[in-house]
Amino acid sequence: MAKILLTGGGTAGHVTANLALLGELREKHTIYYMGSKDGIEKELAEKAGLPYFGISTGKLRRYFSLRNLTDPFRVIGGFFQARKQIQAWKIDLVFSKGGFVAVPVIFAAASLGIPIICHESDFTPGLANKLTIPFTKKICCNFQETVSLLPKGKAVCTGAPIREELLQGSREEGLSLCSFSGEKPVLMVIGGSLGSVAINTAVRENIESLGQNYDIIHICGKKNEDKSLSDLAYYRQFPYVNEELADLYQAADFVISRAGANVIYEILALKKPNILIPLPKKASRGDQILNAESFSAQGFSVVLPQEELEENPAVLPDCLEKLHENKEKYIKAMEASKERDGRKNVLAVIQSVLDGKS
């Protein structure tokens, strides 16, 4: 039995893949979580019943902020806090899902000679993972193409670890959660773990025309609900969902989503015809654009650039109509995809590092 420390956070995507591994990991090992003092990782890890330790962390901002000057000191503080706690917990292995909160944790583990595995879920490696690659034994990737962008021998394509329970929802439960009859097709809109103002706006601007043909589940992000639309029988808003997500996914016939690396693999595993609206370059390093392009090239998804949507919100119902007409083509492509069991593969990598074979 080993003591394994999970880390990663900032957004849910950097936590849910960790939680996907929990069931099996817990059967054999003792699991701990380390992240920021107040991030979403704290909420989700504690909800999963994990011992949690919060450290001071910085944030990677692509814009000017005075906090960019103080954050390096917070990260250094976080390094020493992490080091002390890793020693106290007597950790044998660190598994990181990335995000800037993981950086001091990995540096601390590396300074203690503890083996580290990280998981890169995006098409191109994020900065946090890039910074820590020299200290990792193995890098697990969602996309095959990512392997060639990383040091030879370290990177392995495992696929995405998906929470098992997400694949076991009930359509009836999902419909009943929304009070939908199931007579109309159901459209689910999910704007990433934080919600997306651009997607929310486009959906709401088209709400009447969308509502003529679909019942709509809208996961809109915390504090992004529009109370003025609460009375519409065909429209249900959720700020963030936990256990309910599995049932809502099952209820959905079509999905409109950001192109976060976790959510798209969940949509693929569930074979839902989908439109991806990736986070644009002005707000990110463009990772979601590449994720979405890869899915589109494989015939799984329709990509709708946010710029097009902002210019003309009416493209959304048009795009959905085309997806609807061609849904069989997309379902077929997803069914034919060579799916990897990300959970099983990542667990095998963890075990081989624990056994000293990697």
Ligand SMILES: CC(=O)N[C@H]1[C@@H](OP(=O)(O)OP(=O)(O)OC[C@H]2O[C@@H](n3ccc(=O)[nH]c3=O)[C@H](O)[C@@H]2O)O[C@H](CO)[C@@H](O)[C@@H]1O
């Ligand atoms: C703004 C930002 O930095 N986005 C990044 C972040 O996205 P983000 O955190 O949004 O990541 P993903 O879309 O990859 O994952 C979101 C996860 O949250 C879950 N979920 C979402 C909503 C909800 O109500 N309940 C719930 O459980 C989804 O099922 C999924 O497992 O990490 C991804 C993975 O590195 C990157 O590809 C994204 O570019």
